[in-house]
Amino acid sequence: MSNLTDLTIARAQAGLAQGDFSARELTDAYATAVEAGRELNSFVAETLDAARDQADASDRRLKDGEAGLLEGVPLAIKDLFCTKGVHSAACSHILNGFKPPYESSVTANLWQAGAVMLGKANMDEFAMGSSNMTSYYGAVVNPWRREGDSRPLVPGGSSGGSAAAVAAHMAVAATGTDTGGSIRQPAAFCGVVGMKPTYGRCSRWGIIAFASSLDQAGPITRTVEDSAIMLRAMSGYDAKDSTSVNTPVPNYAAALGGGVKGLRVGVPAEYRLDNMPAEIEVLWQKGIDWFRDGGAEIVDISLPHTKYALPTYYIVAPAEASSNLARYDGIRFGLREPGADLRETYCKSRAEGFGAEVRQRILIGTYVLSAGYYDAYYLKAQRVRARIAEDFSKAYEKVDVILTPTAPSAAFAAGEKMDDPIAMYLNDVFTVPASLAGLPAISVPAGLDDGGLPLGLQLIGKPFDEETVLRAGGFMEDAANFMAQPQWLTEGAAS
Amino acid sequence: MSGIIHGETGDFEMVIGLEVHAQVASRAKLFSGAPTEFGAEPNTQVSLVDAGMPGMLPVINKVCVEQAVRTGLALNSKINLRSIFDRKNYFYPDLPCGYQISQYLNPVVGEGEIEIDLADGSSRTIGIERLHLEIDAGKSVHDIRPDATHVDLNRSGIALMEIVSKPDMFTPEEAGAYVRKIRAIVRYVGSCDGNMDQGSLRCDVNVSVRRAGEPLGTRCEIKNVNSVRFVMRAIEYEAARQVEVIEDGGTIDQETRLFDSARGETRSMRSKEEAHDYRYFPDPDLLPLEFEQSWVDELAASLPELPDARKARFMADFGLKPYDAGVLVGDQDFAGFFEAVADGRDGKLAANWVTGELFGALNKVGKSITESPVTAAQVGTLIDRVSDGTLSVRLAKEVFEFMFESGRDADDLIEEKGLKQVTDSGAIEAVIDQVMTDNPEKVEEYRAGRDKLMGWFVGQVMKASQGKANPAAVNKALSEKLKG
Structure with a gap:
């Protein structure tokens, strides 16, 4: 029997079903891995005792033949999800000590399916970032290293702790949230699979809001099959979220396999950036070849408003965030820095509680909504957003799925790009358009860059056509045959 | 203003x-x-x-x-x-x-x-x-x-x-x-x-x-x-x-x-x-x-009757002026009370009683219409007693005061207090004869052309009948008798 922490969800479930090991043994193995991996800083709160109790309960259900969709599967939960009585701070100091008296709908679905929570995963503060450097709890270390270079790398963000935990086998899988690429980009940086479903597929109830019209939960897993299994358990209509969509949840795993013959795969011209690293270009071409060789039809398409996606995103998301984050006033929960009067209490609490990136986005958001600037920025951005969505719907008259790189580079070193917010924001250039259009998209590890770091390819689908995205993703996963492992696993924690 | x-x-x-x-x-x-x-x-x-x-x-x-x-x-x-x-x-x-x-x-x-x-x-x-x-x-x-x-x-x-x-x-x-x-x-x-x-x-x-x-x-x-x-x-x-x-x-x-x-x-x-x-x-x-x-x-189909429609109805059915109708319908409880009083009766009379006597009395004691000690049916009966000549308006106001204090029915109070209006012409004539006999000089003066004394005679007759004589009947009988 291989190491228990090397098993995928699908394999672990098979093992549990056959009685090869117990849920408790599986959780214990992960508990050991979590404790051994603390230097990666993937978790901001460990809930290992509770996890063991959950695992024991899973064992009883397994014995009684009442196993759920994720019975006994140990997960890392992004700190953005409210989990009852457990640290839920969006990795911000402003939510210092906050333990909500309620459970988010997505995590409630997961526990209902029998999953086990190992702890809360580190992330960029309020999900604002692409490197996990903005967390109040410190940076996460990517379990991958560049060949011949011992400098620690970022795991991407904002779901960096989730992606690193899955890559380092400290969790079978993890929840993430994606606002502009926060699931897909860290998945690509850590060599794992990240899926952002259609906006409205997973309930946002109980997920601490960043940008409400963009935020969407999704799974970070080691395989596309696991992604399908976990997405099914996370998804579903929720009357408590007005933007949740009431459409049945299919058995996504059943959509896998069957090849891509006749599948129309779009390749958008506008995603070819001028100064894109050659290795990204090469990988993208490889992806195109795999699909062509598999019998898919490659269609050159145009998404003409792509170049406006990033600036549009950096108006819409901060605008919503500036309002969403107004509730953190030091009065009812979290951090309070008392001042001489109310105004000073507000100012001190918020100045102390929010990090630099969050403050910057609140300022940008406040500015673009202000009288005199609203039309020029926010309103215009909304119009452009509609054009971007239109680009996609036109393209989907000709294609079933769109293939692009996930990110314009592999993981970078901690500290790089920190002094240039625009360079940092460029990380999201390929992921943001699908977010603005609310479309399902997956990042699948597809190859390595020259330094031996993982690179991902992205597939973007039609609204609520997660099945095609997963089927194509599964095909690409097989074609890429990505077998590389992070140094953390191959060389051990001490390397 | x-x-x-x-x-x-x-x-x-x-x-x-x-x-x-x-x-x-x-x-x-x-x-x-x-x-x-x-x-x-x-x-x-x-x-x-x-x-x-x-x-x-x-x-x-x-x-x-x-x-x-x-x-x-x-x-x-x-x-x-x-x-x-x-x-x-x-x-x-x-x-x-x-x-x-x-x-x-x-x-x-x-x-x-x-x-x-x-x-x-x-x-x-x-x-x-x-x-x-x-x-x-x-x-x-x-x-x-x-x-x-x-x-x-x-x-x-x-x-x-x-x-x-x-x-x-x-x-x-x-x-x-x-x-x-x-x-x-x-x-x-x-x-x-x-x-x-x-x-x-x-x-x-x-x-x-x-x-x-x-x-x-x-x-x-x-x-x-x-x-x-x-x-x-x-x-x-x-x-x-x-x-x-x-x-x-x-x-x-x-x-x-x-x-x-x-x-x-x-x-x-x-x-x-x-x-x-x-x-x-x-x-x-x-x-x-x-x-x-x-x-x-x-x-829209399930909306109740609205103030404007009710006001128009009050104006048409009860002959109320726009402002009065407007004031009445302004409060559903008032309007409902009024409508119950006015049902089958003279609308203006009902309006006068409800907006005059009743509202006045309620205001004096600081009560709302829903706390009224008299019911719409009771006020209605009182109005009926004026219409059928049992009570003069003056007597009716007196009866109303008793009703408002006690919450009792008009008929009971009329009976108990003997407030019934006297319309019997024989009884009224007897009182008139007595008054004329007691005041021969006034009769002379009147007959000499002092018409104004009519009011004095009415007053004397009403006083002698303890206010119960029907004023119209008194007027009629007096003017005939005084002519001689």
């Missing part, structure tokens, strides 16, 4: 627009399931949504939308099948999310108009600009501790309808009549209890002044005025203040003011420079509010 202010440099007219905030009658809040009962212990009617907890989301309460649409229909206003909820952003401790969910550019109800009735018998049409739904904030309590403010979130999230008028009113009386009309409409519809003393209905009053024929002047907004009387007093004070400022060579600054009811004056709260930039934008947690015309039609 005139709308013209005679300044030292000439006449000014006032222009008034009103924003009425009416709390929607609904058991649950606009975006949460928390209850809305008045007077509960602080912070006992607060859901996670109302408290602005992280990750909580609003979900629209259909009942509140229904009430807004029904009200919009009753205001003869355009119903918008698609409207948008926006966030109005500002910091305040009793606003947990840091924004109020409201409707800005696309309200659920658009333009319309209502009629108001004035005491001089005239009517005016006042334009409605819009009605939108929004949430109420919590309440800051400053007087528990000197060094701290307490916040009660029970009101946080309660649905309000903001009904905005056009600047169509020119006197405090019109503004008062408008508020009373709005209150009557929401009460008839059942969309708001209209209780101004509990804050279920409150007004923001916009006032400006101008010389006749000039364009609109700069307005000041007086916030949160909570009675019709205060609305009128606030307008009067504010308009006079503005005229004084202008005549002293100053200009009116657009600002928000508050009304100090104890001192009867308005005071500046914040200037335009201090005004918030609310940064309105569509609430991304909520989808646009959309419904079908067929649903609106269903609601």
